[in-house]
Amino acid sequence: MTVTETLDLDHLRQWIGRSTEASDIVTAQLVKGLRATLFQEIGEPTTGDAAPWTVHWCLAQPVFPMSQLGPDGHPTRGGFLPPVPLPRRMWAGGELEFFDALRVGDEAKRTSRISDVTMKSGSTGALCFVSVEHTITTPRGIAIRERQDIVYRDMGGAPPAAAAKAPPPPPVAQHRENHMADPVLLFRYSALTFNGHRIHYDKEYVTKVQGYPWLIFHGPLQAALIVELAAKLHGGTAPKKFSYRGVQPLFEGSEFSINANDTATGMELWTANSQGQPTMKGTATW
Numbered sequence: 001m002t003v004t005e006t007l008d009l010d011h012l013r014q015w016i017g018r019s020t021e022a023s024d025i026v027t028a029q030l031v032k033g034l035r036a037t038l039f040q041e042i043g044e045p046t047t048g049d050a051a052p053w054t055v056h057w058c059l060a061q062p063v064f065p066m067s068q069l070g071p072d073g074h075p076t077r078g079g080f081l082p083p084v085p086l087p088r089r090m091w092a093g094g095e096l097e098f099f100d101a102l103r104v105g106d107e108a109k110r111t112s113r114i115s116d117v118t119m120k121s122g123s124t125g126a127l128c129f130v131s132v133e134h135t136i137t138t139p140r141g142i143a144i145r146e147r148q149d150i151v152y153r154d155m156g157g158a159p160p161a162a163a164a165k166a167p168p169p170p171p172v173a174q175h176r177e178n179h180m181a182d183p184v185l186l187f188r189y190s191a192l193t194f195n196g197h198r199i200h201y202d203k204e205y206v207t208k209v210q211g212y213p214w215l216i217f218h219g220p221l222q223a224a225l226i227v228e229l230a231a232k233l234h235g236g237t238a239p240k241k242f243s244y245r246g247v248q249p250l251f252e253g254s255e256f257s258i259n260a261n262d263t264a265t266g267m268e269l270w271t272a273n274s275q276g277q278p279t280m281k282g283t284a285t286w
Contacts, residue, residue: 005244007084007085007086007119008070008111009117009119009128010130011265012082012083012084012117012128012162013117014082015082015114015115015117015130016080016114016115016116017020017113017114017168017190018080019110019112019113019114020080020112021109021110021111021112022059022060022062022110022112023060023108023110023111024059024060024107024108024110025105025106025107026051026055026059026102026103026104026105026106026108027104028044028045028046028047028049028075030047030051030055030058030102030192031045031049031052031055031104032033032044033188033191033192034052034058034192035052035057036188037175037185037188037189037192037230038052038219038224038225039179039225040052040228040283045104046104047103047104047105048053048103048104048105048271049103049104050101050102050103051101051103051104052224052228053098053101053103053224053227053228053231053238054096054223054224054227054228055102055141056102056134056144056146056218057220057224058193059078059108059110059136060108060110061162061193061194061195062080063194064076066123068267069180069196071209072087072197072198072199072205073197073198073202074090074196074197078251080112080114081114081132081150082114082117082130082152083132084128084152085129085130086126086152086153086154087152087154087155087167088152088153088155088210089150089151089152090152090153090246091148091149091150091151091218091219091220091246091252092129092149092150092151092170092219092220092243092245092246093149093219093243093244093245093246093280094146094147094148094149094223094238094243095146095147095238095241095242095243095244096144096145096146096223096227096241096242097142097144097145097146097171097208097240097241097242097245098143098144098238098239098240098241099141099142099143099145100138100141100142100143100144101141101143101238101272102136102144103138103154105136106138106139106238107139108136108137108138108143109136109137109138109182109283110134110135110136111134111135111137112132112133112134112222113132113133113134114130114131114132114281115131115132115144115147116130116131117129117130117131118131122153125153125154126154127147127152127153128151128152128153129150129151129152129153130150130151130152131147131148131149131150132147132148133145133146133147133148133151134146134147134148140228142177148160149245155210155211155240156235167275167277168215170272170275170276170277170278171259171261171270171272171276171278172245173257173259173260173261174253174260174261174262175229175259175260175261176199176257176259176260177225177229177257177258178255178256178257179181179219179255179256179257179258180254180255180256181217181250181252181253181254181255181256182249182252183215183253185221185252186200186201186215186217186218187200187201188208189218189220191193192220193218193220195218199215199216200210200215200217200218201215202214202215203215212249212251212254213251214251214253215251215252216249216250216251217249217250217251217252217256217279218267219246220248220278222246222250222280223244223271223280223282224281225244225258225271226242226260226269226270226271226282227239227243227284228243228260229258229260229269230242230260230267230269230284233260233267234286237286239267239284239285239286240285240286241267241284241285242269242282242283242284243282243283243284244269244280244281244282244283245280245281245282246279246280247270247278247279247281248273248277248278248279249277249279250273250279250280251273254273254274255274256271256272256273256274257272258271258275259271259272261281266283266284266286267283268281268282268283269281269282269283270282
Protein backbone atom coordinates (compact mmCIF):
# COMPACT_ATOMS: atom_id res chain seq x y z
CA MET A 1 0.00 0.00 0.00
CA THR A 2 1.42 3.41 -0.97
CA VAL A 3 1.75 6.48 1.21
CA THR A 4 -0.98 8.13 -0.85
CA GLU A 5 -3.42 5.29 -0.15
CA THR A 6 -2.82 5.57 3.59
CA LEU A 7 -3.07 9.38 3.76
CA ASP A 8 -5.71 10.11 6.39
CA LEU A 9 -7.33 13.42 5.42
CA ASP A 10 -9.70 13.39 8.40
CA HIS A 11 -6.70 13.15 10.73
CA LEU A 12 -4.85 15.96 8.94
CA ARG A 13 -7.90 18.22 9.04
CA GLN A 14 -7.76 18.09 12.83
CA TRP A 15 -4.97 20.67 12.47
CA ILE A 16 -7.44 23.25 11.09
CA GLY A 17 -7.75 26.08 13.59
CA ARG A 18 -4.36 25.55 15.21
CA SER A 19 -2.51 28.80 15.71
CA THR A 20 0.86 30.12 16.75
CA GLU A 21 2.53 33.50 17.30
CA ALA A 22 6.05 34.78 16.80
CA SER A 23 7.74 38.18 16.80
CA ASP A 24 10.94 39.71 15.49
CA ILE A 25 12.66 43.04 14.92
CA VAL A 26 13.19 44.57 11.48
CA THR A 27 16.89 45.42 11.49
CA ALA A 28 18.88 47.65 9.16
CA GLN A 29 21.18 44.74 8.32
CA LEU A 30 18.23 42.56 7.28
CA VAL A 31 16.87 45.34 5.09
CA LYS A 32 20.26 45.80 3.41
CA GLY A 33 20.55 42.07 2.70
CA LEU A 34 17.04 41.81 1.31
CA ARG A 35 17.40 44.91 -0.86
CA ALA A 36 20.61 43.47 -2.31
CA THR A 37 18.92 40.13 -3.03
CA LEU A 38 15.94 41.85 -4.71
CA PHE A 39 18.24 43.82 -7.05
CA GLN A 40 17.51 47.13 -5.28
CA GLU A 41 19.74 49.99 -4.20
CA ILE A 42 21.18 48.91 -0.85
CA GLY A 43 21.74 52.29 0.76
CA GLU A 44 22.21 52.79 4.49
CA PRO A 45 18.78 52.17 6.02
CA THR A 46 18.14 53.80 9.38
CA THR A 47 15.33 53.64 11.94
CA GLY A 48 12.00 54.40 10.33
CA ASP A 49 13.05 53.60 6.76
CA ALA A 50 10.70 51.30 4.85
CA ALA A 51 11.81 47.71 4.28
CA PRO A 52 11.01 45.77 1.08
CA TRP A 53 7.32 44.89 1.06
CA THR A 54 7.77 41.16 1.74
CA VAL A 55 10.38 41.45 4.47
CA HIS A 56 7.97 39.60 6.77
CA TRP A 57 9.01 36.34 5.08
CA CYS A 58 12.45 36.85 6.66
CA LEU A 59 11.14 37.46 10.18
CA ALA A 60 10.65 35.08 13.12
CA GLN A 61 11.26 31.93 11.12
CA PRO A 62 11.02 28.71 13.18
CA VAL A 63 14.36 27.47 14.51
CA PHE A 64 14.89 23.76 15.17
CA PRO A 65 18.01 21.83 16.22
CA MET A 66 19.77 19.84 13.51
CA SER A 67 18.53 16.61 15.12
CA GLN A 68 14.92 17.61 14.34
CA LEU A 69 15.40 18.21 10.61
CA GLY A 70 14.13 15.76 8.00
CA PRO A 71 16.07 14.52 4.97
CA ASP A 72 14.80 17.43 2.85
CA GLY A 73 16.17 20.03 5.30
CA HIS A 74 12.73 20.99 6.62
CA PRO A 75 11.78 20.29 10.25
CA THR A 76 10.31 16.82 10.73
CA ARG A 77 6.56 16.70 10.12
CA GLY A 78 4.07 17.60 12.81
CA GLY A 79 3.91 20.48 15.25
CA PHE A 80 2.09 23.54 13.89
CA LEU A 81 1.81 22.20 10.33
CA PRO A 82 -0.02 18.88 9.90
CA PRO A 83 2.21 15.79 9.37
CA VAL A 84 1.39 15.25 5.69
CA PRO A 85 3.16 11.98 4.70
CA LEU A 86 4.04 13.10 1.16
CA PRO A 87 7.73 13.80 0.53
CA ARG A 88 7.65 16.81 -1.81
CA ARG A 89 6.70 20.13 -0.25
CA MET A 90 6.41 23.34 -2.27
CA TRP A 91 5.01 26.84 -1.88
CA ALA A 92 2.03 26.76 -4.29
CA GLY A 93 0.77 30.34 -4.07
CA GLY A 94 -1.34 32.58 -1.93
CA GLU A 95 -2.68 36.08 -1.41
CA LEU A 96 -1.23 39.20 0.22
CA GLU A 97 -3.02 42.31 1.48
CA PHE A 98 -0.76 45.27 2.27
CA PHE A 99 -1.88 47.91 4.79
CA ASP A 100 1.39 49.42 6.01
CA ALA A 101 5.10 49.07 5.28
CA LEU A 102 7.31 47.37 7.83
CA ARG A 103 10.11 49.74 8.87
CA VAL A 104 13.58 49.49 10.37
CA GLY A 105 13.17 49.24 14.12
CA ASP A 106 9.64 47.82 14.03
CA GLU A 107 8.77 44.91 16.29
CA ALA A 108 6.58 42.79 14.03
CA LYS A 109 4.28 40.08 15.43
CA ARG A 110 2.98 37.28 13.21
CA THR A 111 -0.16 35.37 14.19
CA SER A 112 -0.62 32.22 12.08
CA ARG A 113 -3.58 29.87 11.78
CA ILE A 114 -4.19 26.69 9.76
CA SER A 115 -7.30 27.54 7.73
CA ASP A 116 -7.78 24.48 5.51
CA VAL A 117 -6.40 21.07 4.51
CA THR A 118 -7.62 19.56 1.23
CA MET A 119 -6.66 16.87 -1.26
CA LYS A 120 -6.70 16.81 -5.05
CA SER A 121 -5.51 14.41 -7.70
CA GLY A 122 -2.87 15.72 -10.11
CA SER A 123 -0.90 14.37 -13.06
CA THR A 124 1.79 13.06 -10.68
CA GLY A 125 -0.59 11.60 -8.09
CA ALA A 126 -2.22 12.86 -4.91
CA LEU A 127 -1.75 16.48 -3.87
CA CYS A 128 -2.40 17.72 -0.35
CA PHE A 129 -2.88 21.48 0.09
CA VAL A 130 -2.45 23.20 3.45
CA SER A 131 -3.59 26.82 3.70
CA VAL A 132 -2.18 29.05 6.42
CA GLU A 133 -3.47 32.53 7.30
CA HIS A 134 -1.01 35.05 8.70
CA THR A 135 -1.57 38.48 10.22
CA ILE A 136 1.50 40.67 10.68
CA THR A 137 1.14 43.61 13.06
CA THR A 138 3.34 46.39 14.43
CA PRO A 139 2.61 48.92 17.20
CA ARG A 140 0.90 50.98 14.45
CA GLY A 141 -1.61 48.18 13.70
CA ILE A 142 -2.04 45.60 10.94
CA ALA A 143 0.68 45.73 8.28
CA ILE A 144 -0.05 42.60 6.20
CA ARG A 145 -2.67 39.90 5.92
CA GLU A 146 -1.65 36.78 4.04
CA ARG A 147 -2.91 33.39 2.91
CA GLN A 148 -0.12 30.96 2.12
CA ASP A 149 -0.86 27.75 0.20
CA ILE A 150 1.57 24.84 0.66
CA VAL A 151 1.34 21.76 -1.55
CA TYR A 152 2.65 18.29 -0.71
CA ARG A 153 2.95 15.52 -3.29
CA ASP A 154 4.48 12.10 -3.92
CA MET A 155 7.89 11.70 -5.52
CA GLY A 156 6.39 9.94 -8.55
CA GLY A 157 9.16 11.18 -10.83
CA ALA A 158 9.31 14.60 -12.36
CA PRO A 159 6.04 15.95 -13.79
CA PRO A 160 5.45 14.45 -17.23
CA ALA A 161 6.39 16.61 -20.16
CA ALA A 162 3.41 17.82 -22.12
CA ALA A 163 3.98 15.03 -24.66
CA ALA A 164 5.03 16.48 -27.99
CA LYS A 165 2.94 19.62 -27.54
CA ALA A 166 4.74 22.81 -28.36
CA PRO A 167 4.47 25.38 -25.58
CA PRO A 168 2.16 28.30 -26.24
CA PRO A 169 3.82 31.52 -27.40
CA PRO A 170 5.13 33.51 -24.44
CA PRO A 171 2.93 36.42 -23.36
CA VAL A 172 3.95 39.93 -24.36
CA ALA A 173 4.81 42.23 -21.46
CA GLN A 174 4.40 46.01 -21.26
CA HIS A 175 6.95 46.11 -18.42
CA ARG A 176 9.84 43.67 -17.99
CA GLU A 177 12.99 43.21 -15.92
CA ASN A 178 15.56 40.50 -16.63
CA HIS A 179 17.93 38.87 -14.15
CA MET A 180 20.02 35.73 -13.78
CA ALA A 181 18.78 32.84 -11.63
CA ASP A 182 22.19 32.46 -10.02
CA PRO A 183 22.83 29.78 -7.34
CA VAL A 184 24.26 32.53 -5.12
CA LEU A 185 20.97 34.42 -5.40
CA LEU A 186 19.09 31.33 -4.22
CA PHE A 187 21.55 30.75 -1.39
CA ARG A 188 21.22 34.35 -0.21
CA TYR A 189 17.44 34.14 -0.09
CA SER A 190 17.58 30.81 1.77
CA ALA A 191 19.88 32.47 4.31
CA LEU A 192 17.68 35.55 4.71
CA THR A 193 14.59 33.38 5.32
CA PHE A 194 16.41 30.68 7.36
CA ASN A 195 15.11 28.15 4.84
CA GLY A 196 16.94 24.82 5.01
CA HIS A 197 15.00 23.19 2.15
CA ARG A 198 17.71 21.42 0.17
CA ILE A 199 16.04 21.84 -3.22
CA HIS A 200 17.35 25.42 -3.28
CA TYR A 201 21.08 24.76 -2.66
CA ASP A 202 21.94 21.04 -2.76
CA LYS A 203 22.28 20.06 -6.44
CA GLU A 204 22.98 16.39 -5.70
CA TYR A 205 19.88 16.12 -3.53
CA VAL A 206 17.54 17.94 -5.91
CA THR A 207 18.69 15.94 -8.97
CA LYS A 208 19.25 12.46 -7.50
CA VAL A 209 16.54 12.37 -4.81
CA GLN A 210 13.86 14.83 -5.94
CA GLY A 211 14.34 14.17 -9.66
CA TYR A 212 14.59 17.76 -10.86
CA PRO A 213 17.24 18.86 -13.38
CA TRP A 214 18.59 21.89 -11.45
CA LEU A 215 18.20 23.85 -8.23
CA ILE A 216 14.71 25.26 -7.77
CA PHE A 217 14.06 28.99 -7.47
CA HIS A 218 12.06 29.90 -4.34
CA GLY A 219 8.37 30.61 -4.84
CA PRO A 220 8.37 33.49 -2.33
CA LEU A 221 11.43 35.04 -3.98
CA GLN A 222 9.54 35.13 -7.29
CA ALA A 223 6.52 36.64 -5.52
CA ALA A 224 8.72 39.21 -3.74
CA LEU A 225 10.27 40.34 -7.03
CA ILE A 226 6.81 40.62 -8.61
CA VAL A 227 5.48 42.72 -5.72
CA GLU A 228 8.48 45.06 -5.87
CA LEU A 229 8.07 45.57 -9.64
CA ALA A 230 4.35 46.25 -9.17
CA ALA A 231 5.09 48.80 -6.43
CA LYS A 232 7.81 50.48 -8.49
CA LEU A 233 5.36 50.91 -11.37
CA HIS A 234 2.90 52.57 -8.96
CA GLY A 235 5.19 55.16 -7.40
CA GLY A 236 6.40 52.89 -4.61
CA THR A 237 2.91 51.92 -3.41
CA ALA A 238 2.31 48.23 -2.89
CA PRO A 239 -0.95 46.75 -4.18
CA LYS A 240 -3.83 46.54 -1.77
CA LYS A 241 -4.18 42.91 -2.80
CA PHE A 242 -1.86 40.54 -4.66
CA SER A 243 -2.97 36.99 -5.52
CA TYR A 244 -0.53 34.53 -7.09
CA ARG A 245 0.09 30.87 -7.88
CA GLY A 246 3.01 28.80 -9.08
CA VAL A 247 2.63 27.47 -12.63
CA GLN A 248 5.83 25.44 -13.09
CA PRO A 249 9.26 25.33 -11.43
CA LEU A 250 11.80 28.03 -12.23
CA PHE A 251 15.33 26.64 -12.24
CA GLU A 252 18.73 28.19 -11.60
CA GLY A 253 21.33 28.63 -14.29
CA SER A 254 19.57 30.83 -16.81
CA GLU A 255 17.99 34.22 -17.29
CA PHE A 256 14.49 34.85 -15.98
CA SER A 257 12.14 37.81 -16.23
CA ILE A 258 9.64 39.67 -14.07
CA ASN A 259 6.73 40.94 -16.14
CA ALA A 260 3.70 43.19 -15.83
CA ASN A 261 0.76 44.35 -17.94
CA ASP A 262 -1.74 47.02 -17.00
CA THR A 263 -5.38 45.94 -16.81
CA ALA A 264 -8.66 47.75 -16.23
CA THR A 265 -8.58 46.83 -12.52
CA GLY A 266 -4.86 46.76 -11.74
CA MET A 267 -2.03 44.67 -13.12
CA GLU A 268 -1.39 41.18 -14.46
CA LEU A 269 2.05 40.01 -13.31
CA TRP A 270 4.25 36.97 -13.85
CA THR A 271 7.74 35.57 -13.75
CA ALA A 272 9.02 33.63 -16.75
CA ASN A 273 11.89 31.31 -17.59
CA SER A 274 14.48 31.89 -20.29
CA GLN A 275 12.01 30.63 -22.94
CA GLY A 276 9.47 33.22 -21.82
CA GLN A 277 7.10 30.63 -20.34
CA PRO A 278 5.38 31.80 -17.12
CA THR A 279 6.50 30.12 -13.89
CA MET A 280 4.35 32.18 -11.49
CA LYS A 281 1.25 34.22 -12.30
CA GLY A 282 -0.44 36.88 -10.22
CA THR A 283 -2.88 39.77 -10.24
CA ALA A 284 -2.70 42.98 -8.25
CA THR A 285 -5.20 45.72 -7.42
CA TRP A 286 -4.68 49.13 -5.80
